[in-house]
Amino acid sequence: MTVTSITQPDQITRAAPSIDLHGEATPLGRLARETWKARELLVILARKDFHVRYRRAALGVLWALALPLLQSAVMAVIFARVGHIRHVGVNYAALVLTGMAPWTYFNMALASGSTAVVDNTDLSAKVYFPRALLPMTQILTSLYGYVVTLAIVLGLCPLLHTPLTLHTLLVVPGTLLLVSLVCGFVLVFSALHVYFRDVRYLVTAALMLWMYVTPIIYTASDAPGSLRTIIDVNPMTGIVDLFHYATVGHVGAMSLPLAVTAVWTVVLLGAGVALHCRYNRVFADLL
Amino acid sequence: MTTAIELRGVGKRFTKYVDTPMLVTAAARFRPRTRRDKLWAIRGVDLEVEDGESVGIIGRNGSGKSTLMTMIGGITAPTEGSVKVWGRVAPLISVGVGFHKELTGRENVYVNGSILGLTRKQIDSRLEAIIDFAEVEEFIDTPVKFYSSGMYVRLGFSVAVHSEPDVLLVDEVLAVGDIGFQVKCFERMQEVRARGTTIVMVSHNLGAIQRMCERVLFVNDGTPQLVASPDEAISAFHRLMSTSTETVVDAGSGKRMEPGVVRIDDIELIGKGGEPTGAVEASDPIVVRVHAHALQDMDDIVVKLLLFGPDGTVVYGDSTADQSLGSVRADSDITCDAAFRATLPTGTYSAMVHLERPDLRTTLFQSSLLSFFVNGRNTVAGQADLEARFTLGSAADRHRHLQSLTNLADGDGRGAGEDVDDLETLFGRTRR
Numbered sequence: 001m002t003v004t005s006i007t008q009p010d011q012i013t014r015a016a017p018s019i020d021l022h023g024e025a026t027p028l029g030r031l032a033r034e035t036w037k038a039r040e041l042l043v044i045l046a047r048k049d050f051h052v053r054y055r056r057a058a059l060g061v062l063w064a065l066a067l068p069l070l071q072s073a074v075m076a077v078i079f080a081r082v083g084h085i086r087h088v089g090v091n092y093a094a095l096v097l098t099g100m101a102p103w104t105y106f107n108m109a110l111a112s113g114s115t116a117v118v119d120n121t122d123l124s125a126k127v128y129f130p131r132a133l134l135p136m137t138q139i140l141t142s143l144y145g146y147v148v149t150l151a152i153v154l155g156l157c158p159l160l161h162t163p164l165t166l167h168t169l170l171v172v173p174g175t176l177l178l179v180s181l182v183c184g185f186v187l188v189f190s191a192l193h194v195y196f197r198d199v200r201y202l203v204t205a206a207l208m209l210w211m212y213v214t215p216i217i218y219t220a221s222d223a224p225g226s227l228r229t230i231i232d233v234n235p236m237t238g239i240v241d242l243f244h245y246a247t248v249g250h251v252g253a254m255s256l257p258l259a260v261t262a263v264w265t266v267v268l269l270g271a272g273v274a275l276h277c278r279y280n281r282v283f284a285d286l287l
Numbered sequence: 288m289t290t291a292i293e294l295r296g297v298g299k300r301f302t303k304y305v306d307t308p309m310l311v312t313a314a315a316r317f318r319p320r321t322r323r324d325k326l327w328a329i330r331g332v333d334l335e336v337e338d339g340e341s342v343g344i345i346g347r348n349g350s351g352k353s354t355l356m357t358m359i360g361g362i363t364a365p366t367e368g369s370v371k372v373w374g375r376v377a378p379l380i381s382v383g384v385g386f387h388k389e390l391t392g393r394e395n396v397y398v399n400g401s402i403l404g405l406t407r408k409q410i411d412s413r414l415e416a417i418i419d420f421a422e423v424e425e426f427i428d429t430p431v432k433f434y435s436s437g438m439y440v441r442l443g444f445s446v447a448v449h450s451e452p453d454v455l456l457v458d459e460v461l462a463v464g465d466i467g468f469q470v471k472c473f474e475r476m477q478e479v480r481a482r483g484t485t486i487v488m489v490s491h492n493l494g495a496i497q498r499m500c501e502r503v504l505f506v507n508d509g510t511p512q513l514v515a516s517p518d519e520a521i522s523a524f525h526r527l528m529s530t531s532t533e534t535v536v537d538a539g540s541g542k543r544m545e546p547g548v549v550r551i552d553d554i555e556l557i558g559k560g561g562e563p564t565g566a567v568e569a570s571d572p573i574v575v576r577v578h579a580h581a582l583q584d585m586d587d588i589v590v591k592l593l594l595f596g597p598d599g600t601v602v603y604g605d606s607t608a609d610q611s612l613g614s615v616r617a618d619s620d621i622t623c624d625a626a627f628r629a630t631l632p633t634g635t636y637s638a639m640v641h642l643e644r645p646d647l648r649t650t651l652f653q654s655s656l657l658s659f660f661v662n663g664r665n666t667v668a669g670q671a672d673l674e675a676r677f678t679l680g681s682a683a684d685r686h687r688h689l690q691s692l693t694n695l696a697d698g699d700g701r702g703a704g705e706d707v708d709d710l711e712t713l714f715g716r717t718r719r
Contacts, residue, residue, distance in 0.1 A: 019361040022369035041401040128361040196310035281364035
């Protein structure tokens with residue numbers, strides 16, 4: 001009798017259960033709390049990923065920076081010499097480099113983030129943490145390389161007759177928007193990829209074509225009319241326009257494309273969060 | 288006591304896809320619906336585990352016990368019912384989760400520790416103890432790809448047990464590393480348990496279950512059978528195993544090699560108390576009993592016993608080929624007993640009895656396999672428990688014993704006589 005009277009109040013006042021499952025869906029508030037609690041894990045996973053990605057390479061982290069810069073340089077040379085791109089009074093190399101910086105980040109984070117839940121089966125099938133952490137890890141990992149690349153590109157700009165101004169500070173909100181957009185995309189794709197295993201190939205294929213319908217190596221006004229519609233609904237147009245505006249100057253339409261980007265971001269984030277709330281706890285069944 | 292784990296009507300249904308779902312075909316409505324099968328892995332589990340209690344889950348492969356564990360660990364949600372767990376859960380479902388071979392041991396400890404829910408600070412303070420326990424001091428800054436599998440597993444286990452969770456879920460991990468480390472793991476688990484950690488474990492090592500758990504849930508074919516004391520549950524499990532149709536040889540009737548002579552109706556294991564049982568203690572006197580029916584008169588019959596170990600090898604075989612058991616009359620029921628002591632290490636064994644004709648050396652009837660569990664002594668490894676007695680003496684004593692053995696080998700009778708006495712004293716003293 002004494003024992004029960006002691007334990008009874010304890011049972012009433014004790015904390016909420018750490019695992020409380022009924023039904024497959026996770027309520028939004030709960031998922032948000034769990035994700036916030038796991039933020040340290042997010043940083044550790046991102047650091048691990050970064051180490052793993054570049055430790056083996058002889059030049060280490062340099063590869064992370066050299067490759068996108070090299071790619072941009074090749075693009076600039078080829079399209080300036082071979083392609084008949086009209087220059088609208090800006091330095092073409094600076095145009096390509098400043099456009100390629102956000103694009104390279106988008107490309108890398110989207111490709112690795114979309115497959116993150118499946119690629120980390122050894123983690124996600126063995127222990128619980130919010131699965132959204134896995135695509136988000138890829139966003140962080142790619143961010144290391146992006147920040148350094150962007151700094152180098154901005155450093156090169158004055159050498160390419162493109163002086164930096166106060167407008168250049170717009171790359172900061174530009175980056176935030178870029179990260180949010182990528183976040184929306186990878187949340188949706190990482191969830192879809194658990195079920196539809198061809199998402200991996202679809203994303204890779206889409207990214208290859210996508211770059212050419214984004215005004216990176218040309219300006220929107222140069223684009224042929226047939227491509228205009230695609231460029232207009234492309235969520236990356238606004239971001240690249242913003243980066244161009246921040247460096248080489250006003251070459252795109254910007255305000256309308258930015259609105260398009262914002263709509264995409266909100267819709268994708270909403271859909272991504274909804275998908276993760278619904279399937280977060282049952283992804284492991286299909287891994 | 289307060290509740291640590293509460294399962295109410297828990298069931299999990301898996302969907303097995305016949306075709307791999309493709310976004311391309313789904314979008315193109317190429318095929319309206321992916322073909323799929325649905326099956327319940329486990330259903331109708333009600334279980335409450337108190338704080339600090341140790342509960343085992345046993346059952347055959349595919350009985351749903353691991354699925355149940357993944358739900359308690361929150362890795363997957365139940366299709367029906369509810370799962371509630373209070374406190375921090377560390378699943379020891381496989382050791383070294385998140386280990387990456389390119390990272391050093393130290394880096395992996397941080398990754399693995401964070402995955403198990405530790406903060407950076409907590410890992411900092413436990414790092415030394417973790418490395419110490421894993422015995423990898425010299426290699427802690429070496430990438431784990433250069434680790435031996437033993438080192439790898441030791442480090443993984445060490446992080447898990449040092450994460451000091453409120454609820455520890457153990458799935459078959461005690462069977463890792465060499466025997467020395469297994470003993471260490473087991474001791475550590477006992478410590479963790481003594482500290483009041485709630486433990487749920489799934490294992491085929493019924494000996495470990497019996498030693499670690501206060502209650503055992505026995506599941507079969509996705510249905511909980513009973514929650515009882517380890518002895519009761521293990522015994523129920525073995526009753527099922529011994530009548531199971533999935534044993535190596537077709538159950539029940541056994542195999543008729545030469546028809547019309549004799550027939551084995553049943554084979555059972557009689558424990559120390561004289562009752563049929565499925566689980567016995569090490570060194571218990573036990574009897575493998577065969578109930579047979581003779582169809583012909585036989586002057587003599589040879590009984591052969593075969594005992595298979597957990598890995599399927601023959602641990603022991605013996606027969607009555609050098610003795611006579613007497614004649615058997617036609618149309619009579621006969622009972623044949625093979626009594627021996629279960630001087631065996633922990634594990635699941637199978638016994639089989641052959642009835643043979645002495646003159647022709649042919650098998651008349653072969654019984655079905657009888658499966659039973661031996662709860663061996665903790666310290667024993669290998670195929671048999673030879674019940675070694677250990678003694679400790681001075682170096683001089685040891686030298687004399689060694690000398691006597693050498694003298695015996697050399698056939699030096701003069702010095703040996705005295706020492707043989709000594710050896711006999713030694714064995715006399717150490718004999719059980």
